[in-house]
Amino acid sequence: MPQQEIHLSDYVKVLWKRKKTIATIVLVITIGTIIYSYSLPEKYRAEASIMPIIQSSGGSGISNLLNSFSPMGMGGSTSAEVNSFLIYLRSKIFEAQVVKALDLLPVFFPGDGNVATRLTEEQKLNLACARLGGMVKITNDRLFMQKITISAVSEDPQFAAKLVRQYLVELQNFIANNVLTQSKRRRLFLEKELAKKRKETLEMGKVMARFYGQNPVSLVRGTINVPVAVYTNKGVRDFKNYEEFKANYDVLQEKDSSVSGHEIQYVPDVPHQLYLKYSSIQQQILESSYVALSQAFEIAKDEEVKQEPSFQILEEPFVPINRFSPDRKGMAKTGFLISLLLGIGWSFYREFFSSQYRLKPIDVDDEEKLLATAEIT
Structure with a gap:
C-alpha cells in the first residue's frame, strides 16, 4: 500500500x-x-599524591626509588605493596584514627541534634567513619600504578586540605606503630635482651664488689655453696636470669637451707677465691654477650629501616581556590x-x-x- x-x-x-x-x-x-x-552548595577538593617505597636489602635506596618509577608496577614498589597501602588507607580502623585525631564527632553530630542524643558513641564513630569515607576518596593511577591519590571534597576548602594532611600523618603513624617486619621483630627481641643483659651485668658487678668487701679471699679458708643449675621434670636447665641465681645462692648460704639437692644442682664448699674467679668469668661472658647483642641490635635497626614501608609525597595538599562542584x-x-x-x-x-x-x-x-x-x- x-x-x-x-x-x-x-x-x-x-x-x-x-x-x-x-x-x-x-x-x-x-x-x-x-x-x-x-x-x-559550592564544594572544594584538596588532594595529595604519594608513592609507596619499600627498600629491600638487595640495593640502595636510590636504586629502589628509580626502579619504582617504572610503569605498570614493574620494579620498585610492586602491586602487592601498593595494595597494602590502599588497604591501610581504606580500613575502618584508619578512618577511626582520623576521626579521633581531628575530633570530628562534634562536627558531624552536633550536641543539640536529635541524632546525637539517640546514638551511642560507638554508633556515632561508625557513622562518622562512613561519612568520612564518602568525603575522602583513595585511588591509584591506572597507568602509573604506584601513584596513590588521596582527595577530600568539602564545602570548606580549609577543612578539605586539613583532612588530606591528617590522612598523611595517620598513614605514617600507622606504618610506624603497626607494620611488624622481620627486622622489626628481631630489633624488638634484641632490645629486650639488651635490657636484661645490661641489668645482669650491673648486678654481677655489685655482687663482686660486695663479695670483696665482706669475705676474705683465700683458697683454703672460707667456703660457700654455689648453685649451678635447676632440676626440672624435663631434666637439668640453667638459671633463667640473675634473679633466680641470686635467690638460690642466698638460700644455699643459710645453715638450715630448705633447698635440697633434688631441686638445685650446686657445688658445696667452694673456696672464696675460686668463686671469685668463677664470678669474674661469668661477668666477662655477660659483657661479651652484651657487646654482641649491641652490635646485632645496631644491624637490626639498619635492616628495619630498609624493610619498613614508607612513602614519598609527590604532590602536597594545598587549600583549593577554585570550586570543584x-x-x-x-x-x-x-x-x-x-x-x-x-x-x-x-x-x-x-x-x-x-x-x-x-x-x-x-x-x-x-x-x-x-x-x-x-x-x-
Whole structure:
C-alpha cells in the first residue's frame, strides 16, 4: 500500500513551523538548570599524591626509588605493596584514627541534634567513619600504578586540605606503630635482651664488689655453696636470669637451707677465691654477650629501616581556590542540549505521529475514482 513520502525539507519546515515551541522548551529548561546549579552548595577538593617505597636489602635506596618509577608496577614498589597501602588507607580502623585525631564527632553530630542524643558513641564513630569515607576518596593511577591519590571534597576548602594532611600523618603513624617486619621483630627481641643483659651485668658487678668487701679471699679458708643449675621434670636447665641465681645462692648460704639437692644442682664448699674467679668469668661472658647483642641490635635497626614501608609525597595538599562542584557551565550546556533534543523530538511527534496530525495513506478506491475522473476529463 503506497504511502506519502516524507522528505528532508518536510523536517525543516516542521522545525521552522514550531520554532517558538522549541525555543520556549530550550529556554525554560536551560534557565531552570542554571537556577538549580546556583542553588547547590559550592564544594572544594584538596588532594595529595604519594608513592609507596619499600627498600629491600638487595640495593640502595636510590636504586629502589628509580626502579619504582617504572610503569605498570614493574620494579620498585610492586602491586602487592601498593595494595597494602590502599588497604591501610581504606580500613575502618584508619578512618577511626582520623576521626579521633581531628575530633570530628562534634562536627558531624552536633550536641543539640536529635541524632546525637539517640546514638551511642560507638554508633556515632561508625557513622562518622562512613561519612568520612564518602568525603575522602583513595585511588591509584591506572597507568602509573604506584601513584596513590588521596582527595577530600568539602564545602570548606580549609577543612578539605586539613583532612588530606591528617590522612598523611595517620598513614605514617600507622606504618610506624603497626607494620611488624622481620627486622622489626628481631630489633624488638634484641632490645629486650639488651635490657636484661645490661641489668645482669650491673648486678654481677655489685655482687663482686660486695663479695670483696665482706669475705676474705683465700683458697683454703672460707667456703660457700654455689648453685649451678635447676632440676626440672624435663631434666637439668640453667638459671633463667640473675634473679633466680641470686635467690638460690642466698638460700644455699643459710645453715638450715630448705633447698635440697633434688631441686638445685650446686657445688658445696667452694673456696672464696675460686668463686671469685668463677664470678669474674661469668661477668666477662655477660659483657661479651652484651657487646654482641649491641652490635646485632645496631644491624637490626639498619635492616628495619630498609624493610619498613614508607612513602614519598609527590604532590602536597594545598587549600583549593577554585570550586570543584557544581560545574555550572557543564550543567547549563547539558540542559541546553537535552532541552533542544526534547523540543525537536516533541515537534516531530506532534507533526507526524500524533493521532491528530498522522499522515494517512491514500485509499485504493479513492485512487480508482480519481483515475476515472481524469479519463473522463
